[in-house]
Amino acid sequence: MIKNEEMHEAVPARRDSMSAYLSPLANGIKPSGIRRFFDLVSSRKDVITLGVGEPDFVTPWHVREAAVYSLESGKTQYTSNAGMPELREAITRYLDDSFQLKYDPAKEVLVTVGGSEAIDLALRVLISPGDEILIPEPCYISYSPITTLSGGKAVGIETFAKDQFKLCADELRASITPRSKVLILCYPSNPTGGIMTYEDWLPITKIVEENDLIVISDEIYAELTYGTKHVSFASMPGMRDRTIVVSGFSKAFAMTGWRLGYACGHPDLIGAMLKVHQYTVMCAPIMAQYAGLEALSEHGLEEKDRMIESYNQRRRLVVKGFRDIGLECHEPQGAFYAFPSIHSTGLTSEQFAQRLLEEAAVAAVPGDVFGLGGEGHLRCSYATSVPQLTEALERIGRFVQSMKQM
Amino acid sequence: MNELQLKVLDLLKEDARRDAELIATMLGEPVEAVKQAIHDLENDHIIVKYATVVNWSKVDDEKVTALIEVQITPERGRGFEGIAERIYLYPEVKSVYLMSGDYDLLVEVEGKNLKEVAAFVSNKLSPIDAVLSTKTFFILKKYKQDGIIFEENEGDHRLMISP
Numbered sequence: 001m002i003k004n005e006e007m008h009e010a011v012p013a014r015r016d017s018m019s020a021y022l023s024p025l026a027n028g029i030k031p032s033g034i035r036r037f038f039d040l041v042s043s044r045k046d047v048i049t050l051g052v053g054e055p056d057f058v059t060p061w062h063v064r065e066a067a068v069y070s071l072e073s074g075k076t077q078y079t080s081n082a083g084m085p086e087l088r089e090a091i092t093r094y095l096d097d098s099f100q101l102k103y104d105p106a107k108e109v110l111v112t113v114g115g116s117e118a119i120d121l122a123l124r125v126l127i128s129p130g131d132e133i134l135i136p137e138p139c140y141i142s143y144s145p146i147t148t149l150s151g152g153k154a155v156g157i158e159t160f161a162k163d164q165f166k167l168c169a170d171e172l173r174a175s176i177t178p179r180s181k182v183l184i185l186c187y188p189s190n191p192t193g194g195i196m197t198y199e200d201w202l203p204i205t206k207i208v209e210e211n212d213l214i215v216i217s218d219e220i221y222a223e224l225t226y227g228t229k230h231v232s233f234a235s236m237p238g239m240r241d242r243t244i245v246v247s248g249f250s251k252a253f254a255m256t257g258w259r260l261g262y263a264c265g266h267p268d269l270i271g272a273m274l275k276v277h278q279y280t281v282m283c284a285p286i287m288a289q290y291a292g293l294e295a296l297s298e299h300g301l302e303e304k305d306r307m308i309e310s311y312n313q314r315r316r317l318v319v320k321g322f323r324d325i326g327l328e329c330h331e332p333q334g335a336f337y338a339f340p341s342i343h344s345t346g347l348t349s350e351q352f353a354q355r356l357l358e359e360a361a362v363a364a365v366p367g368d369v370f371g372l373g374g375e376g377h378l379r380c381s382y383a384t385s386v387p388q389l390t391e392a393l394e395r396i397g398r399f400v401q402s403m404k405q406m
Numbered sequence: 407m408n409e410l411q412l413k414v415l416d417l418l419k420e421d422a423r424r425d426a427e428l429i430a431t432m433l434g435e436p437v438e439a440v441k442q443a444i445h446d447l448e449n450d451h452i453i454v455k456y457a458t459v460v461n462w463s464k465v466d467d468e469k470v471t472a473l474i475e476v477q478i479t480p481e482r483g484r485g486f487e488g489i490a491e492r493i494y495l496y497p498e499v500k501s502v503y504l505m506s507g508d509y510d511l512l513v514e515v516e517g518k519n520l521k522e523v524a525a526f527v528s529n530k531l532s533p534i535d536a537v538l539s540t541k542t543f544f545i546l547k548k549y550k551q552d553g554i555i556f557e558e559n560e561g562d563h564r565l566m567i568s569p
Contacts, residue, residue: 038567051567058560141569190569313417313432320431363566386421386432 029145033369037353041363048392049363050380053190055254055336059291060303063253066294067287075286081278083111083262084289090296091262099222099232101245107267110274111284111292115220115248115261117277120146122216122244122263123182125272127152131181136167137371138339140190140218144371147184155180158372161330161341165194165373169203176211183213185233188221191370191379192339193315193332198231205236214269215243220261221335223252223304226312228333234265241266244273251335252304253295258288311336314382314389321393322380325400336383339367343376345403353378360399362392407452410435414443415452422456461556463548471500471516471545472523474531475509477538486510489536498526509541520544 015021034051041047058064082088088105095101103109112118119142127133129151135143137156144154157175159165167185187196196204208215215233222230234243248261261284263273277283294300315332322329322340329340342352349366356362356378367377382389410433417429426444430437447453462469478489486504493513494502501514513531517523527542548556 032569034567034569038565041566047566049566052564053568054564056562056564316434317428317431365567386424386428390428 025149025151029148032141032145034141034365037363037365037369040354041357044357044361047357047361047363048384048388048395050382050384050389050392051363051365052381052383053337054256054383055251055307056383056385057254057307059253059255059258060295060300062299062303063255063291063295067258067291070287070290075290077286079111079283079286079289081283082109082274083284084286084293087111087289087293087296088262090293091264094296095245095264099219099230100235101232101240101264103264104267108264108270110263110270110277111289112248112261112263112277113281113284114250114259115218115246116142117281118244118246118248118261118263118273119143119184119216119218120150121273121276122246122269123147123150123152124276125269126182126214126216128181130179132177132179134172134175134180134183134213135371136172136185138165138189138191138367138374138377139184139186139371141369143184143186152182153179156372159192159194160373161192161328161339161377164330164333165189165192165339166196166200167204169207172204172207176207180211180213182216183208184216184218186218186220187233188225188230188334190221190335191337191365191367191374191377192330193335193337194330195225195228195334196231196233197228198236201231201233201236204233205239208242209238213242215239217243217245219245219247220251222247224308224311224336225334226308226315230334244269249292249295252308253292253300254307255288255291255295258285258291260284260288260292311383314384314386317386317389318380318382318393321389322396325393325397327396327400336381338380338382339377340380341377345400347403349375349377356396356399359402360395362395362399408443410439411443411447411452414440415447418444418453418456422458459552459554461548463556469516469518470520470523471514471548472527473543473545474513474515474527475505475541475543476511476513476531477509477540478511478534478536479538480510481536489534492534493531496526496530498522509539 088109091109092103092105123146127150131152132155133147133152134155134157136159147154155175157171159167217233219232234240234245244263244265246263249255318338319329319331327340329338332338345352349368353364353366365379367374367379413433414429417424426437426441430440480486481488490502490511493499498515498517499513500516503512505512515523515526527540532540
């Protein structure tokens with residue numbers, strides 16, 4: 001017979017607020033700095049925005065039409081968990097042709113709901129509590145929070161404008177501890193536009209090998225390089241089986257809203273990711289997969305080249321524009337962002353971005369939201385029309401000039 | 407034509423107001439080279455004119471446009487050239503194409519109203535000796551012209567700030 005008091009003790013005390021029900025992990029994550037700035041921008045009119053991390057092109061019509069046709073033909077079912085076999089084959093052909101990466105479509109490719117899901121899956125299957133995840137920064141805003149959500153500890157490695165925001169071997173080596181397990185790479189980089197060449201990668205591969213690290217290489221911007229060809233980390237000698245390549249259709253094919261991505265890597269890693277994927281999202285939407293198949297066709301690749309040429313033209317315009325204004329700007333060689341320094345103005349990134357919005361009606365993202373090394377910079381997307389870019393540069397120029405006169 | 411000229415043409419085709427400085431920046435080429443390319447293109451009559459594409463349906467002073475299929479008898483020695491010239495010299499004729507298929511010339515005519523276009527066809531075009539027949543089609547609505555979509559419903563729907 002249980003006494004009344006004992007029964008009472010078995011029932012936990014009621015929590016005093018709804019947020020008290022949340023797990024410490026979920027509670028500990030801060031809302032993204034981009035979101036915070038988004039709310040500020042939304043309250044204003046007549047703003048030219050350089051804050052958009054997606055192409056300004058609409059998905060090419062033949063790709064959209066392929067999705068429409070798939071719906072008309074009644075293709076509305078689940079696909080295999082790993083993604084339609086023909087899409088996986090098209091992805092492997094494309095990766096081989098473009099980046100000399102060879103994968104077995106049956107065991108080494110997983111189609112996901114955007115590249116974001118692929119990164120989340122990779123972290124979930126790799127991280128044990130307390131593992132340290134090395135992340136070169138400034139970087140895409142999600143890596144650190146999803147590392148935390150997976151139970152790991154994010155360790156930022158600062159990169160610098162003077163090195164074109166490349167990952168330096170010394171900085172990487174200095175950040176490694178016995179708990180280091182995973183290195184997340186994102187080159188070409190959001191937000192800096194930095195890239196890594198074969199020579200840049202070589203010393204990194206040595207450190208990865210010596211310290212037995214697994215690499216998650218987010219190569220979503222791989223197509224968007226200017227003047228040099230992207231070198232996939234997985235294509236470096238000895239790195240293929242240590243690397244999970246993550247990519248997707250959002251950036252190069254202007255398909256952000258379709259949420260279609262993929263991961264490629266060793267069958268044991270992809271197999272583990274497939275398990276989590278099948279229990280959580282089942283499969284990527286079938287119409288998006290048909291669209292992706294069309295995007296990888298010959299016709300789709302031509303459209304992609306046309307868009308890249310256009311980004312390149314705007315990249316030159318924006319970099320010259322910032323330098324003419326008197327803001328230091330390293331030359332971004334990938335993605336579609338310029339990352340000028342605003343140090344000379346004496347303002348913090350947050351102050352500069354806020355005043356630029358209020359006084360000049362131009363929105364750009366303060367660099368500090370992207371982590372170490374981002375403070376003192378501004379992320380400006382040039383995936384915007386030439387007249388808008390020209391007008392934005394004029395407004396920024398007037399704004400910087402007005403500060404000098406004060 | 408060299409590669410630079412082709413690139414310059416592409417950029418001017420998108421927006422004829424772009425100046426040499428802007429084009430030079432966008433292409434990463436010296437301004438002098440771009441100026442020279444534009445000069446050569448104009449001299450060679452490759453760039454014929456800098457014009458504006460107007461969506462007349464948005465202007466009160468609306469115009470009427472007709473496409474006219476014309477069958478003609480070619481002239482000895484000159485083929486279709488002489489007749490084509492007689493037709494394209496009329497100011498109301500906006501374009502003339504020699505076509506393959508059921509008829510010979512496609513003539514685009516613009517007028518203030520339907521009556522004016524009809525008068526041109528019956529008084530000027532049809533009486534030409536070599537003209538065998540005409541078939542007139544009035545344009546009811548223009549959706550796309552010179553690669554430009556008039557009622558663009560694919561505007562920029564992106565969020566103001568995104569990752």
